[in-house]
Amino acid sequence: MALIVQKYGGTSVGDIDRIKNVARRVLTTKNQGHEVVVVVSAMAGETDRLIRLSQQVTRSPDERELDVIVATGEQVSTGLLALTLKSMGCDAKSYQAFQIRIATDSAFGKARITGIESERVRNDLKNGRVVVVAGFQGVDVQDNITTLGRGGSDTTAVAIAAALKADVCEIYTDVDGVYTTDPNICDKARKLSRISYEEMLEMASLGAKVLQIRSVEFAKKYDVPIHVRSSFNDHPGTIVCKEEKEMEKVVVSGVAYNKNEAKIEVMHIPDVPGVVANLFKPIADANIVVDMIIQTSSTDKGFADVAFTVPKSDFPKILQIVKEKLKEIGGKDIKADENIAKVSIVGVGMRSHSSVAAQMFSALAQEGINIHMISTSEIKISCIIDAKYTELAVRALHDAFQLDRPEVSEEKQ
Amino acid sequence: MALIVQKYGGTSVGDIDRIKNVARRVLTTKNQGHEVVVVVSAMAGETDRLIRLSQQVTRSPDERELDVIVATGEQVSTGLLALTLKSMGCDAKSYQAFQIRIATDSAFGKARITGIESERVRNDLKNGRVVVVAGFQGVDVQDNITTLGRGGSDTTAVAIAAALKADVCEIYTDVDGVYTTDPNICDKARKLSRISYEEMLEMASLGAKVLQIRSVEFAKKYDVPIHVRSSFNDHPGTIVCKEEKEMEKVVVSGVAYNKNEAKIEVMHIPDVPGVVANLFKPIADANIVVDMIIQTSSTDKGFADVAFTVPKSDFPKILQIVKEKLKEIGGKDIKADENIAKVSIVGVGMRSHSSVAAQMFSALAQEGINIHMISTSEIKISCIIDAKYTELAVRALHDAFQLDRPEVSEEKQ
Numbered sequence: 001m002a003l004i005v006q007k008y009g010g011t012s013v014g015d016i017d018r019i020k021n022v023a024r025r026v027l028t029t030k031n032q033g034h035e036v037v038v039v040v041s042a043m044a045g046e047t048d049r050l051i052r053l054s055q056q057v058t059r060s061p062d063e064r065e066l067d068v069i070v071a072t073g074e075q076v077s078t079g080l081l082a083l084t085l086k087s088m089g090c091d092a093k094s095y096q097a098f099q100i101r102i103a104t105d106s107a108f109g110k111a112r113i114t115g116i117e118s119e120r121v122r123n124d125l126k127n128g129r130v131v132v133v134a135g136f137q138g139v140d141v142q143d144n145i146t147t148l149g150r151g152g153s154d155t156t157a158v159a160i161a162a163a164l165k166a167d168v169c170e171i172y173t174d175v176d177g178v179y180t181t182d183p184n185i186c187d188k189a190r191k192l193s194r195i196s197y198e199e200m201l202e203m204a205s206l207g208a209k210v211l212q213i214r215s216v217e218f219a220k221k222y223d224v225p226i227h228v229r230s231s232f233n234d235h236p237g238t239i240v241c242k243e244e245k246e247m248e249k250v251v252v253s254g255v256a257y258n259k260n261e262a263k264i265e266v267m268h269i270p271d272v273p274g275v276v277a278n279l280f281k282p283i284a285d286a287n288i289v290v291d292m293i294i295q296t297s298s299t300d301k302g303f304a305d306v307a308f309t310v311p312k313s314d315f316p317k318i319l320q321i322v323k324e325k326l327k328e329i330g331g332k333d334i335k336a337d338e339n340i341a342k343v344s345i346v347g348v349g350m351r352s353h354s355s356v357a358a359q360m361f362s363a364l365a366q367e368g369i370n371i372h373m374i375s376t377s378e379i380k381i382s383c384i385i386d387a388k389y390t391e392l393a394v395r396a397l398h399d400a401f402q403l404d405r406p407e408v409s410e411e412k413q
Numbered sequence: 414m415a416l417i418v419q420k421y422g423g424t425s426v427g428d429i430d431r432i433k434n435v436a437r438r439v440l441t442t443k444n445q446g447h448e449v450v451v452v453v454s455a456m457a458g459e460t461d462r463l464i465r466l467s468q469q470v471t472r473s474p475d476e477r478e479l480d481v482i483v484a485t486g487e488q489v490s491t492g493l494l495a496l497t498l499k500s501m502g503c504d505a506k507s508y509q510a511f512q513i514r515i516a517t518d519s520a521f522g523k524a525r526i527t528g529i530e531s532e533r534v535r536n537d538l539k540n541g542r543v544v545v546v547a548g549f550q551g552v553d554v555q556d557n558i559t560t561l562g563r564g565g566s567d568t569t570a571v572a573i574a575a576a577l578k579a580d581v582c583e584i585y586t587d588v589d590g591v592y593t594t595d596p597n598i599c600d601k602a603r604k605l606s607r608i609s610y611e612e613m614l615e616m617a618s619l620g621a622k623v624l625q626i627r628s629v630e631f632a633k634k635y636d637v638p639i640h641v642r643s644s645f646n647d648h649p650g651t652i653v654c655k656e657e658k659e660m661e662k663v664v665v666s667g668v669a670y671n672k673n674e675a676k677i678e679v680m681h682i683p684d685v686p687g688v689v690a691n692l693f694k695p696i697a698d699a700n701i702v703v704d705m706i707i708q709t710s711s712t713d714k715g716f717a718d719v720a721f722t723v724p725k726s727d728f729p730k731i732l733q734i735v736k737e738k739l740k741e742i743g744g745k746d747i748k749a750d751e752n753i754a755k756v757s758i759v760g761v762g763m764r765s766h767s768s769v770a771a772q773m774f775s776a777l778a779q780e781g782i783n784i785h786m787i788s789t790s791e792i793k794i795s796c797i798i799d800a801k802y803t804e805l806a807v808r809a810l811h812d813a814f815q816l817d818r819p820e821v822s823e824e825k826q
Contacts (some may be wrong), residue, residue: 016469050489056429057493058500065499068507069492072485076463079482080470087471094481098511099556143512164651 002167003035003125005156007135009043011174012231013077016084022231023084025172026130030090035125037164038080039157042073063108067147071097074134074153082132092130094121096099097137097145104138104146111138112214113147113155116163151212158215162222169224171211172231177238178203178210180250180403181255185391188404192253193236197245199253202346202380206256216240243348251349251356252401255394258342259387261291262374264308264314264322268332271297271304275329279306282321288314292342292384294376307373309384312338317365330393340372341390344382345397363400369393415580416538420548420570423457424587425644426490431498435585435644443503448538450577452548452570453494455486476521480560484510487547487566495545505543508533510550510558517559524551524559525627526568528575538577546573548800564625564721571628575635582637584624585644586798590651593816594668597651598804601817605666606649609656613664615759615793619669629653642651656761664769664815666764668807671755672800674704675728676785677721677735681745684710684717688742692719695734701715701727705755705788705797717773720786725751753785754803757795758810770794773779776813782806 006026013019022038050070056063078094085092100120106110121302133155138146140152147156154171161169176191178200183189195203197220208229218239219226229237230289247253269275276295283290293308310318319336326334343364350356360381364371369392373384384394398404419439422460426432435451443449463483467474491507498505513533517524537544548566550558561568567584574582589604591613596602608616610633617626623641632639632653642650682688689708696703706721723731732749739747756777763769773794777784782805786797798806811817 016466019470053429053489053493054496057497062496062499065492065496065507068495068509069489072488075485075488076466076482079478080466082468082481083475083478084470086475090454094478096481096558145509 001033001035003037003164004029005037005039005157005161005164005166005169005280006044006172007039007153007170008041008172008231009153009174010041011048012172013040013081014044018081019077019080019084022172023081023090025090026085027088027090030130036167037121037125037131037133037160038081039133039153039160040074040077041135041153042070043241046073046076057071057279063310064144070144071137071147073264074136078132078134085132090130091128092132093124094132094319096134098139098143100133100388102138102159103149104140106140106142106144106146108144108146109316111140113138113148113159113218116159117153118160118163121160121164129167148214149212151215153214154212155218158218158222158224158226159226162187162218166224168227169219170227170229171215172198172229173210174230174232175210175228176230176233177228178240178254180253181394181398182257186255186395188395188398190404190406192238194239194241194244194247195253195299196245196247196348197240198379199346199348200240202344202377203254206342206344206346206380206382211240244326248349248352251353252345252347252397252403253349254346255397255401255403256344256346257390257394258344259390260312261309261342262312262336262338263340263384264310265335266306266322266326266329266331266333267335268298268300268303269306270330270379271302276306276380277323278329279322282325283310283318286314286317286321288318292373292382294373294375309340309342309373339387340384341387342382342384343390343393343397344380346380348379350379350381352359359400363396364393367392367396369396414430414446414448416450416577416584417442418450418452418570418574418577418579419585420452420566420583421454421567421585421644422587423454423459425585425705426453426494427457429493431794432490432493432497435494436501436503438585438644439498440503441502443543450534450538450544450546450573450579451455451494452546452566452573453487453490454548454566455483455490459486459489477557480521482560483560484547484550484560488811489547491547498543498545502770503543505545506537506543507545507547509547511552511556513546517553517571518563519553519555519557519559521557521559524553526551526561526572526631529572529574531573534573534577557602561627562625564628567625567628568631571631571635571637571639575631577725579637579640581640582632583642584628586623587643587645588623588641589643589646589648590641591653591667593666594807594811595670599668599808599811601808601811603817603819605651607652607654607657607660608666609660609761610653610757611656611792612761612788613653615757615790616661616667619671619755619757619759619793620797661762663760664766665758665760665816666762667759668810668814668816669757669759670803670807671757672803673725674722674753674755675749676753676797677723677727677728677731678748679719679735679739679742679744679746680748681713682709682719683743684715687805689719691742692735692738695738696723696731699727699730699734701731705786705795707786707788721787722753722755750785752800754800754806755795755797756803756806756810757793759793760812761792763792763794772813773810776809777806780805782809807810
């Protein structure tokens with residue numbers, strides 16, 4: 001008998017028929033002798049409907065009240081699933097964040113979970129009940145309703161799994177699992193049977209949208225195995241777990257890409273302490289996250305060029321800030337480019353393989369793709385290239401690292 | 414400066430434009446220097462939509478979970494009104510039942526309020542905020558979400574007014590106030606400027622649907638003046654308050670009617686102790702509220718006839734129960750009639766006027782209306798008549814007691 005947390009997204013609970021399907025799947029798990037906690041998102045489209053309603057009042061609705069409004073989507077889903085289960089003869093009970101105290105900070109719209117009181121859930125499980133929990137919601141210390149940001153239900157599920165020390169957290173979604181790259185642009189993309197938390201974090205932050213980044217961080221911190229799988233079939237999906245010895249044999253696990261960044265270069269600024277800090281302070285003050293930052297010596301001695309990438313949505317705002325700062329910091333010129341993309345290879349095996357970077361650069365060069373910027377971490381290498389080459393680059397890297405080959409661990413099974 | 418609780422029903426917050434109207438009205442009150450707490454219902458149609466959704470799963474949804482689902486309607490309204498107020502520059506904050514602990518018993522779907530923690534609301538008012546509270550909701554001792562039944566937001570408003578010792582509880586609705594009778598069937602119906610809690614209770618329980626009965630009971634218990642008025646104009650409505658000396662001068666304040674009852678007569682049962690109790694026990698066990706009960710001697714000595722009225726919706730069920738009981742209690746026959754109506758006159762002045770009943774009977778007799786059953790209390794007289802005479806009877810009684818004449822207290826103003 002295992003304790004299993006299952007999370008179903010908006011598409012999986014999109015209408016009453018689909019909710020009945022979810023209930024049947026939950027029942028099957030229960031009837032296999034397991035204890036089951038289910039975390040649900042709002043029915044597909046519901047969160048958007050509620051946001052639209054709020055925006056009919058004002059384009060920038062108060063954040064506390066917006067959370068009050070959108071949190072109702074998950075509440076309805078919990079009630080509907082619980083009464084569906086009860087109508088099928090399975091004892092069930094729904095809980096909102098305030099009832100099992102999914103405590104968060106007070107950052108409305110992007111709150112972080114700080115703790116969960118799992119007492120009530122434990123009691124219900126002991127009494128043979130299925131527990132249905134509202135994803136996405138929390139309450140802060142003043143009992144204000146908060147929400148965790150898009151994809152937050154994943155984090156709720158992992159946090160509950162951590163609090164209950166569950167055996168596994170199953171994330172049901174509309175894809176089969178985590179792929180070596182986006183199957184929409186590379187038909188050789190292959191489903192991974194296992195991937196480490198670290199790799200998944202890199203994949204997620206690089207643009208693979210299967211899991212909310214925070215949910216993976218949480219899973220890593222509390223060592224909760226995540227099983228990403230489809231709610232429309234019974235195929236095994238991808239297990240996201242602690243790094244295992246086997247994994248290191250695979251040098252590159254996946255190829256990710258991100259087209260939502262833009263590049264800004266500030267040319268010929270004095271290479272003295274404090275100048276770069278002076279440039280980035282107003283950007284940080286505007287709450288904008290800068291991704292890559294690369295500083296190079298200018299051709300002129302005593303001067304430097306600084307290039308960095310930012311989310312496209314913040315691009316106009318940042319360009320304005322940088323233009324205003326240019327004189328003050330003594331820079332000469334600004335170059336901006338929105339037509340860029342970031343392609344990345346990720347793999348824990350990189351740590352022990354030195355030639356990976358060279359292999360990546362030559363694979364891109366062979367296709368005539370020029371690299372504008374490079375950034376590396378222990379387990380990933382990212383290159384900024386012209387956006388038009390994105391798909392070509394992804395396929396070239398997928399081939400170069402032979403990602404279509406079955407995994408070692410899979411061969412063994 | 415007064416402390417005013419305002420309650421707006423579903424029609425008043427039916428769409429964003431109407432919510433903006435409500436916000437403007439709240440602002441006007443606030444700008445007059447008053448402290449304002451607003452209680453809102455779900456947007457018109459929303460509660461029905463949520464019930465339909467639940468009934469798509471099963472025709473008799475679990476009551477706890479149904480409350481979880483329908484309570485979201487009010488939550489959305491509070492968020493929308495609060496953010497509308499904020500967008501107009503008025504500091505505001507929404508509260509759900511759990512946040513200010515609107516404590517109730519655990520009777521899902523028809524819970525009763527047992528207490529409110531008004532601390533947070535008081536603090537907000539002190540800080541110049543408008544407080545927006547979700548009507549209709551409560552939480553029981555286990556933090557389960559409960560609802561108060563249809564019209565329950567009225568009770569929420571009065572309960573909060575009582576807890577805060579507010580100066581008045583304004584109930585905004587789609588009618589101008591409380592009328593001497595239903596203006597739809599009697600064009601001489603006149604709006605009352607004042608009515609006592611006792612009269613309002615009788616009017617409400619006799620079928621006048623302006624206020625939820627429990628809200629009036631609450632107001633009476635804690636002496637909260639209610640001002641029933643329209644949200645579509647600024648006319649003064651009707652004040653429901655403690656009985657005043659002036660009121661006794663008016664013998665009859667209103668005429669009410671109810672077409673939703675049916676009559677059952679059990680003929681010729683032994684007139685010995687325990688028989689009637691034996692008849693009504695299974696009806697009570699089935700949770701059915703019997704309204705009028707009249708026992709008369711049968712023409713046969715030692716036997717009696719018992720007649721009673723029940724809600725039409727329970728009629729088939731009760732008829733079945735009574736049929737099953739008939740032999741056991743030794744009755745002879747059952748007569749049933751669904752085509753009846755109850756017309757009633759209500760007024761605190763009746764206590765000191767003895768001829769009122771006679772006047773009522775003769776007014777009905779003059780129109781050739783036969784009376785099947787009569788029931789009286791200190792401040793009301795009800796007659797069961799054939800349903801087809803309802804409108805005629807209401808108009809005849811309205812004329813007979815000259816209810817179209819202006820009130821004494823109004824003449825004085």
